[in-house]
Amino acid sequence: MYVSNENWQADPREIEAIVNGRHGNAFAFLGLHQVGGTSVLRAFVPHAQTLHAHTLEGTELGPMIQRHPAGFFEGKVTIDRPQPIRYRAANEGGEWDVYDPYSFGPVLGPMDDYYIGEGSHLRLFDKLGAHEMEFEGIHGTHFAVWAPNAQRVSVVGLFNEWDGRRHPMRKRMDTGIWEVFIPILGTGTVYKYEIVGADGKLLPLKADPFARQSELRPRNASIVPDPTPFTWTDGAYLEARARKDWRRSPMSIYEVHLGSWRRRPDGHFLDYDQFADQLVPYVADMGYTHIELLPISEHPFDPSWGYQPTGLYSPTARFGDPAGFARFVDAAHNAGLGVILDWVPAHFPTDEWGLSHFDGTALYEHADPRQGYHPDWNTAVYNFGRKEVVSYLVNNALYWLETFHIDGLRVDAVASMLYLDYSRQHGQWVPNKFGGNENIEAVEFLKRVNSETYRLHPGTFMIAEESTAWSGVSAPVHSGGLGFGFKWNMGFMNDTLRYMSREPVHRKFHHNDMTFGMIYAFSENFVLPISHDEVVHGKGSMLSKMPGDDWQQFANLRAYYGYMWGHPGKKLLFMGQEFAQREEWNDGKALDWFLLDAGMHEGVRRLIADLNAAYRELPALHARDCEPDGFEWIIGNDQHNSVFAWVRRAPDADPVVVVSNFTPVPRDNYVVPMPIAGRWIERINTDAGWYGGSNGGNQGAVTAAAVTGRHMPAEAKLYLPPLSTLVLKFEGG
Template identity: 65%
Template sequence: MRSITITKPSPLPPAEIAALARGTHGDPFAVLGVHPADKGLIARAFIPGAESAEALTLAGKLAGRLARIDRAGLFEGPLNIRKAQPLRYRAANADGEWIVADAYSFGPVLGPMDDYYIAEGSHLRLFDKMGAHKLRHEGADGVHFAVWAPNAKRVSVVGLFNQWDGRRHVMRLRRDTGIWEIFVPDIGEDEPYKFEIVGADGKTLPLKADPFAFRSELRPATASITTAPLAHDWGDTAHRDFWRKTDIRRQPVSIYELHAGSWARDEHGQFLTWDALAERLIPYVAEMGFTHIELLPITEYPYDPSWGYQTTGLYAPTARFGRPEGFARFVDGAHRAGIGVILDWVPAHFPTDEHGLARFDGTALYEHADPRKGFHPDWNTAIYNFGRREVMSFLVNNALYWAEKYHLDGLRVDAVASMLYLDYSRKDGEWLPNQHGGRENLEAVSFLQAMNREIYGQHPGVMTIAEESTSWPKVSHPVHEGGLGFGFKWNMGFMHDTLRYMAREPVHRVHHHNDITFGLLYAFGENYVLPLSHDEVVHGKGSLLNKMAGDDWQKFANLRAYYALMWGYPGKKLLFMGQEFAQRAEWSEERALDWHLLDAPAHEGVRRLVRDLNRLYRDRLALHARDCEAEGFHWLVVDDSANSVFAWERRAPGERPIAIISNMTPVPRPGYGLKLSRGGRWREILNSDASDYGGSNMGNSGYVSAADDGYASVTLPPLATIMLEAE
């Protein structure tokens, strides 16, 4: 192709030509691409580095030769085609020829109904429209990009495909919504990209990752990556159907909380991929009898020590463990083994890394502009503007996205209390009251209600769990009853009170009996999960084993007694990884768990106890079917503080009752008298002091006989909990 030099001047004003060359033109779609002219059609293209260019149809036919009208690479020329259509250009310079597709000759992908629902804040499939989507459009394969930046002066998508040059793919602004979009033909998956945004003040911001990115680069790189639609042949129909049709409050829920990067490592100390993790973790969790895995946040995050709670990519599984398809296989594998997967989800705050959401278009877009509402003093992060419908829609869609695309069984919502209170961790004068003068964040309440309403409405069988540490009413009550709409709430009071009790020397427990009994006063006001979470074994708090009072023997006995009490206590269960075998060291995200401890009988004994507790809890309806209802609980011994003994029964309609009896002193108590709910023989179905668990093997030789009025004489082992089931 012969070189074509600059010819006659373009009808475009010089200022407009200069603006296109500099990337400052207000609407390049109005002048680049295919446009009517006096005698037919003309094409204009910006191809930096080219000395000549020819226009081609998508079928490869010559459609016209273009002249260079600016040395920066702007070309223009008449076309010999009758109808406007997408084009490619054959460009050339001294080094050779190349083909470049003309994004400006393609029409928009988004339509007026998208604009309507997006502007209204009611679009519930934003993840199918925003971000980067590989698709076929007007006869060409490519990627459609869409991003919300209403206050930007210019937005361009940049990547390797355009040498990160923000002048080449300036996006089209949809003014009704503030969304910028462009279809870039002839690119596919695995393309790194970001958005180059010029703020209203004319300043170019640091390159921004895509808020809707479905895949990201591995840290420390921060670009988003184009990807094909998630391709996985799911085999979890039976699992999902079961949870859709059941009342989860009346099912056993025993959650194994874990940090994917430190549960185990490979032989080189590196992270396991999702596939390698699934191969080892899923059989272990199944053998241990847990019903669910809860993952600390795995949405993309830049800083490992944040454990994922400082997320910058809410729609992308982190690249640390492989591609998104690997995470889908992990979830599917768990489901096929009968194990649910819960994601720790963080809508309470977001980090201010320059490639993230903070001041996304040069203004406080996702966050509040006023730091009294938009800055989190505890974590030095930004707070979402829950009152902005686009932000609420972004977050609600994200919850729906994980339920739909990755079949997740639940979302545990982090730091709900920090969202609900405007004065959370703030002194007087550091917060703004709501419209009624109160401290309740009414916008956050509306967001949480909307999120729960949509999740439970569109994905029955998926549960939401609130980490909420205050007495906010009706957290786990339906929205139509004035509640927040969560399925469950973490029982932080149980955790703090009972751990405080177990840390006391047994001789002092007589004075703190209500640390165990008090929680039963409110145990049925919400649907509770009893959490022994990662928060209790970090930041100098030590492991659960080392929280227990006494010497090493007593620590193990206390821990076993505590676990058995907890599994007999009303509420769903949650245990952080490593605590099921009495990890001695405090958890660190930098290393794997101390699996070698299982070679020691005391640690293996705790693991066996947790396994057997899970199996009992799952198999006995009396232990789980009325977890959230007062009719499933009956005190037997509530006031024996002198002996630090607690006893109650768990019940379910038509089921044999189970008595849970705890002796929280190292003094054995043979012949302890109490009245059970019925006479006859009661079988000892669990004893935390059994030799199999590392105990002294004191017990009731398998059963207890109760008189007709229910009175029984029971042997209580030292620092132990036993369970008796009526025969």
């Protein structure tokens, strides 16, 4: 099998290791090497019977001798400096060219090693994964992946017949990152990593953790993305965004699951460009400020709604390619809309081709299932104690904000990250080093990702889905908080929906459900969320939660929306609820858009549009959403009539009074204390005929008369329509 051994010829054992895919350091063996003063080229080219080496200019370098019939060649050459090598391979079927990846140096440098080792590298998405580039005069793709405990890592795909022996990577010993530059490969190349674990066993092929593009399920390989920079046209929007203080700006969010918002007539998904053409103008016309997308990172299982992501850096292929998603965001910005992404750093699925036991060890997750397994979702929990894992996640957040100009991230399941005993019984969790249940490493991760986000991307924001009483979720890191910009107010949602689900005759006994939230309303910067979670798993639609006959259900819902938009806090409504979808949300089909042909449903849609317009136009309704001096109760204790009234204020702006009547009883000459005497315009009346109501009201305006000896300087006698909310704006005196 072998020619007679000379001092420059390879050890047959190393040749066997290459041929059998067991060599742990291919770069130390393949390519150009100096052996006892002799320049030697070694190459492994399966199927080749002859091999001739050339420089890029075409100069033949010397004969290559086949040392192993599987395709290993070796030969003395006349060059003594590293340079790209091209081989001309041949067999009975023909000839082909092979560019030697082992004749190229490393792409990553010592500063990358330093910052990666320190855990402070904030451009990992430019370094790891697959990047098409020009390198040492050749066009190709650089691949890099973290697998510190692997014995071998190779790039595999159709280009090498999924043969892991052919493109083993170079290991950077200081960081555990493997890299290789493969000439010629470029945009659209489908690939995975073949990994031999620390125990010598071959693992299932792995998708790239940093892949920027992925195959459409059920396939799950990674794709080399097009490196062409996207041409953005949203400069004016970003410039204005950078000056925003979102706590004091209107924020009305339309939450969307792209797969079921609307579909094509054949039932297939719309693509990103169709969402740009249809979703963006619809949301803009409705007066919202932001679109929030349920997770669009690549995920294998549709009914997970994206909360089981396997491609954290890949916009899902269900709706098109990454450039299509960028066009969608660009269109939204040009329509004046921000885009928020649901982001899932708390856990990941255990699909064998994903992050789970990535290099044969518990790498991204904890090895101890009491720390590394989540019982609620049957998922793995990130090990926030590893700087590489923290860097992976921090870089992911920054990647979406930078690469796709995303305006904010809503961080899913924050409570599950904060508490070591979340959904666990005694003995099923590991206390922290102080004996407590706080996940100290996760807390530090959240502080870090929030700090870097606000530092590097002014005008963007982070929102926490956090349902406990953890203090300072939306307080700055420098003052001891977690550093989020906002927190979902789950208490408001639970209390008020419980109240609204009761028959009006019983509501007076549960009056505090509507007032209790004001005790803590300014302890955080809150978003009031009526999200997808409230209309699934048997909870019914918003309309079906309301009691009474059909007319009363619509009136209740309109009155509730008026109450919510008048209440302090940013607003969020899940798709379909803006027109009172009757059925519970079903992710497998489109919303029931035909309902808009019915007057009552169209009326609710008109109301939401008008509420958004009033919310944006009137500073009193948004400028002090997060500050107590913007709110004062006028009537908070009329439980007998189930009436609530309050005033909203903002500096240098007219006040607004909101009055809600949550019984089906109209109330004439109802006396409401007012903050200023004079004329008040009925800016919103949820009982208006335009919205499908009974058209009762105050002829468009009321006059508040001055009074003395009361807690307010004026009073007005109002007609309160049944099951209604009025929004009154001061016009002057």
